[in-house]
Amino acid sequence: MGTQEDDGRATARLGRSPSAANDARAIARDGRAPTTAGAPAATTVGQTAATAADEAAGPRQRINHMPGAGTARAEAISAGRREMLSDATRNQIRSLAERGVKRPRIGADAVCESLLRQGVSVWFGYPGGVVLPLYDVLGDYPELRHILVRHEQGGAHAAEGYARATGKVGVCLGTSGPGATNLVTGIGDAMLDSVPIVAITGNVVGSLLGKDAFQEIDITGITLACTKHNYLVRDANDIPRVFAEAFHIARTGRPGPVHIDLTKDALMGVCTAEHPETLNLPGFKPTLDGNIRQIKLAAQEIAKARRPVILAGHGILIADATEELRELAEKAQIPVAHTLLGVSAMDETHPLSLGFVGMHGWKHVNKTIQSADLLIALGMRFDDRVTGHVPTFAPYARIIHVDIDPAEIGKNVAVEIPIVGDVKRVLTALIPFVEAVEPETRAPYLAEIAEWRAESEKTPWHGSGAWRNGQLSADFVVSRIGDATGHDATLVADVGQNQMWTARYGGFRRPNSHISSGGLGTMGFGLPAAMGAAVGRPDKETWAIVGDGGLQMTVQELMTLVQEHIPLRIALLNNHKLGMVRQWQELVYAGNYHSSHLLGPDWCKLAEAYGVAAFRADAPEQVDAAIAAARAVDGPALIEFCIAEQQNVFPMMPAGKGLSDLLEEQFEEPKQ
Amino acid sequence: MSPTGTPNPAPEPVAQPAPAHTAPPARALPGHGESHRHVLVAIVLNKPGVLNRVASLMRARNFNIETLAVSHTDQPEVSRMTITLRGDDVAVEQAAKQLYRLIDVLKVQDVTSDPTVEHEIALIKVRADERNRGEVLTIAEMYKSRVVDLAAESLIVEATGTEAEVDALIALLRGFGIKELVRSGTVVMSRGAGSIEEATKR
Numbered sequence: 001m002g003t004q005e006d007d008g009r010a011t012a013r014l015g016r017s018p019s020a021a022n023d024a025r026a027i028a029r030d031g032r033a034p035t036t037a038g039a040p041a042a043t044t045v046g047q048t049a050a051t052a053a054d055e056a057a058g059p060r061q062r063i064n065h066m067p068g069a070g071t072a073r074a075e076a077i078s079a080g081r082r083e084m085l086s087d088a089t090r091n092q093i094r095s096l097a098e099r100g101v102k103r104p105r106i107g108a109d110a111v112c113e114s115l116l117r118q119g120v121s122v123w124f125g126y127p128g129g130v131v132l133p134l135y136d137v138l139g140d141y142p143e144l145r146h147i148l149v150r151h152e153q154g155g156a157h158a159a160e161g162y163a164r165a166t167g168k169v170g171v172c173l174g175t176s177g178p179g180a181t182n183l184v185t186g187i188g189d190a191m192l193d194s195v196p197i198v199a200i201t202g203n204v205v206g207s208l209l210g211k212d213a214f215q216e217i218d219i220t221g222i223t224l225a226c227t228k229h230n231y232l233v234r235d236a237n238d239i240p241r242v243f244a245e246a247f248h249i250a251r252t253g254r255p256g257p258v259h260i261d262l263t264k265d266a267l268m269g270v271c272t273a274e275h276p277e278t279l280n281l282p283g284f285k286p287t288l289d290g291n292i293r294q295i296k297l298a299a300q301e302i303a304k305a306r307r308p309v310i311l312a313g314h315g316i317l318i319a320d321a322t323e324e325l326r327e328l329a330e331k332a333q334i335p336v337a338h339t340l341l342g343v344s345a346m347d348e349t350h351p352l353s354l355g356f357v358g359m360h361g362w363k364h365v366n367k368t369i370q371s372a373d374l375l376i377a378l379g380m381r382f383d384d385r386v387t388g389h390v391p392t393f394a395p396y397a398r399i400i401h402v403d404i405d406p407a408e409i410g411k412n413v414a415v416e417i418p419i420v421g422d423v424k425r426v427l428t429a430l431i432p433f434v435e436a437v438e439p440e441t442r443a444p445y446l447a448e449i450a451e452w453r454a455e456s457e458k459t460p461w462h463g464s465g466a467w468r469n470g471q472l473s474a475d476f477v478v479s480r481i482g483d484a485t486g487h488d489a490t491l492v493a494d495v496g497q498n499q500m501w502t503a504r505y506g507g508f509r510r511p512n513s514h515i516s517s518g519g520l521g522t523m524g525f526g527l528p529a530a531m532g533a534a535v536g537r538p539d540k541e542t543w544a545i546v547g548d549g550g551l552q553m554t555v556q557e558l559m560t561l562v563q564e565h566i567p568l569r570i571a572l573l574n575n576h577k578l579g580m581v582r583q584w585q586e587l588v589y590a591g592n593y594h595s596s597h598l599l600g601p602d603w604c605k606l607a608e609a610y611g612v613a614a615f616r617a618d619a620p621e622q623v624d625a626a627i628a629a630a631r632a633v634d635g636p637a638l639i640e641f642c643i644a645e646q647q648n649v650f651p652m653m654p655a656g657k658g659l660s661d662l663l664e665e666q667f668e669e670p671k672q
Numbered sequence: 673m674s675p676t677g678t679p680n681p682a683p684e685p686v687a688q689p690a691p692a693h694t695a696p697p698a699r700a701l702p703g704h705g706e707s708h709r710h711v712l713v714a715i716v717l718n719k720p721g722v723l724n725r726v727a728s729l730m731r732a733r734n735f736n737i738e739t740l741a742v743s744h745t746d747q748p749e750v751s752r753m754t755i756t757l758r759g760d761d762v763a764v765e766q767a768a769k770q771l772y773r774l775i776d777v778l779k780v781q782d783v784t785s786d787p788t789v790e791h792e793i794a795l796i797k798v799r800a801d802e803r804n805r806g807e808v809l810t811i812a813e814m815y816k817s818r819v820v821d822l823a824a825e826s827l828i829v830e831a832t833g834t835e836a837e838v839d840a841l842i843a844l845l846r847g848f849g850i851k852e853l854v855r856s857g858t859v860v861m862s863r864g865a866g867s868i869e870e871a872t873k874r
Binding site: 220221225229232390396405409411412 | 700
């Protein structure tokens with residue numbers, strides 16, 4: 001792979017253009033519009049880089065990483081892939097003989113064929129001893145774009161980001177032992193957030209299993225608790241069946257991660273098994289259609305309710321039910337609150353869209369829920385960050401709960417009307433039974449919420465103040481990014497304060513334009529997941545909004561961005577703190593700030609060392625200019641926003657308290 | 673809701689929102705009811721690692737298995753597990769639903785309140801010499817158990833019956849000195865013509 005590496009570096013060297021980046025940065029600091037000077041320079045340089053990489057990769061057909069997305073050649077390859085992977089042609093995936101390869105078909109070939117049959121075009125991996133047989137044949141499958149990440153955790157998060165942005169199954173790969181354990185964080189994250197990924201690991205040859213061989217670990221034992229299902233494959237002939245089952249399980253019903261552990265001899269062994277056309281999974285039959293009697297009962301409840309609220313969760317986005325959600329909301333004039341992962345399920349400018357609920361949700365949303373007489377929970381699971389102290393949650397409300405996973409019904413909150421089923425199908429069945437409600441009927445109710453909303457938005461630090469005591473405010477930065485990108489870009493948050501600011505102030509209008517690690521709350525998620533999202537949706541602009549703590553956890557993926565020429569924008573909200581930890585220490589632990597002050601590198605220098613164009617903004621008037629400069633770069637770009645160090649996310653529901661017990665204290669002058 | 677806070681689920685007219693702090697009735701927390709013994713039957717695929725999946729899930733979801741008996745069924749590809757555990761009805765229902773999420777689990781049924789035949793087997797090695805052997809034998813006979821091994825200083829009683837019956841026998845034999853005890857865990861089968869395995873037969 002030496003030559004390939006050289007290609008990457010060539011791209012990197014040209015894309016780096018320290019002088020252009022410095023110019024733009026200087027301009028950003030000055031607060032003048034950089035588009036006139038710095039940005040065109042960056043664009044030109046970037047284009048040169050793409051062309052150079054293009055030429056370099058041209059004659060090398062076997063290993064095709066398709067740098068320079070957007071060029072004519074890249075478009076042609078993409079078109080070919082789409083053609084190849086449409087349903088009509090998926091059974092026509094070329095065999096080895098048709099590829100002109102004269103060697104027996106081995107397990108590793110079966111893996112590649114399976115991936116192609118499942119419509120995989122991109123995957124994220126890291127090679128190592130026992131998966132080398134797979135890497136040895138990868139060159140024969142140029143349709144599979146393998147992205148070499150810098151750490152397996154990054155690969156797993158990238159697969160997640162890819163899956164969330166596209167709705168397809170994301171695929172990541174690691175070798176045995178440490179490669180496999182490094183994937184676990186991403187697998188766990190996908191489990192908690194119901195993200196369809198297939199994680200592939202290698203393992204030592206079957207005869208060495210259980211002998212504590214080099215880089216051997218019982219990885220199926222480890223992933224047992226954090227996957228939807230997992231497989232240990234010891235025979236090459238099992239590979240076609242296992243992959244077909246794994247992809248089916250990952251994306252069917254409630255999605256989730258499936259892990260496949262392949263021994264080295266399974267990868268190397270001759271494989272004669274055909275790909276199965278049907279699956280035999282007697283224990284896996286998700287309920288998709290809701291019970292019609294329950295659906296009618298739900299419609300009656302909705303007709304009776306005077307203060308109904310819809311709680312829209314991740315399920316709406318997974319089931320692609322955003323249209324149905326809007327239809328239901330409009331027909332019965334019901335306001336819609338979003339869970340963290342439900343953000344972007346409804347256009348936030350829609351008059352019935354309320355915003356984000358829960359621990360750091362909008363106060364008016366939480367108040368609406370606490371005074372509701374009916375909650376219609378769609379594809380969400382009453383996480384403790386949503387309910388707070390359950391005995392005080394929505395005390396006047398009856399609850400309709402629609403979820404595809406029966407185990408979610410009644411798990412955290414007792415509900416009156418459970419409906420198990422795919423939320424899109426349930427809503428499609430439900431809407432005809434729902435009585436239409438005139439907007440005037442609900443006007444007083446909605447007006448009241450609007451009043452609360454105005455009140456809650458008036459509070460300082462709520463998106464209104466760009467500037468406070470000479471410090472840049474994070475919510476201002478996030479809302480400017482939303483505005484600058486026309487609310488069409490995918491914003492991927494890391495975890496912590498940056499995540500809450502993103503969810504609250506991003507202003508999401510397009511489904512799946514918000515990606516966040518909700519259940520597991522994985523710091524370090526932002527950059528690699530955004531990388532995966534950017535790869536999956538090259539047609540949409542992608543931003544990672546990260547903190548300085550989380551970015552230091554997975555910063556190595558900056559190099560992947562450069563090598564693969566992935567045009568990701570990274571907005572670093574740098575407060576030199578583990579912000580959310582600091583906030584809890586301030587508010588819950590009496591200001592005992594232990595270990596929450598965080599040193600970081602000179603981010604612009606670091607980014608430039610990686611070959612990523614870097615900009616810095618530390619005053620409000622520089623924000624728009626920096627955003628414009630970063631958007632003009634062809635390739636990855638990073639902006640360091642030096643934000644107020646003591647800014648908190650308000651309101652805040654203290655742990656163990658309820659949605660009515662929001663902390664909203666005005667921030668006082670720092671004592672540190 | 674009026675300020676006096678009468679516990680009424682129906683809200684006030686729209687113009688007067690329900691203030692959230694007028695002592696509304698607390699929402700029930702699932703799984704905090706009265707705990708008692710439940711018997712679950714799980715029909716699972718006979719594959720390596722299934723027992724591990726079930727046991728791991730129960731541990732991870734904070735359920736404490738009291739007994740677990742696993743064996744083949746008449747179909748070679750299917751195994752049957754009988755699990756007894758303590759918890760309130762909602763919690764055990766949750767355990768059953770969680771088991772359903774396992775791909776290798778075909779069917780789960782809570783048979784606690786169904787008419788069933790419920791048995792377990794126990795082998796009890798009791799200290800018994802010529803002075804008190806007769807006494808031990810009488811007790812064993814009264815519990816319809818039998819002696820399967822006899823030595824000069826001890827004998828092994830094989831007892832079958834419900835968990836409570838075996839408990840009672842053990843309590844009586846404890847006075848003689850129990851040297852060793854093993855119990856198989858409960859197995860159950862529902863009475864009548866119905867079959868839990870029916871749905872899984874192909």
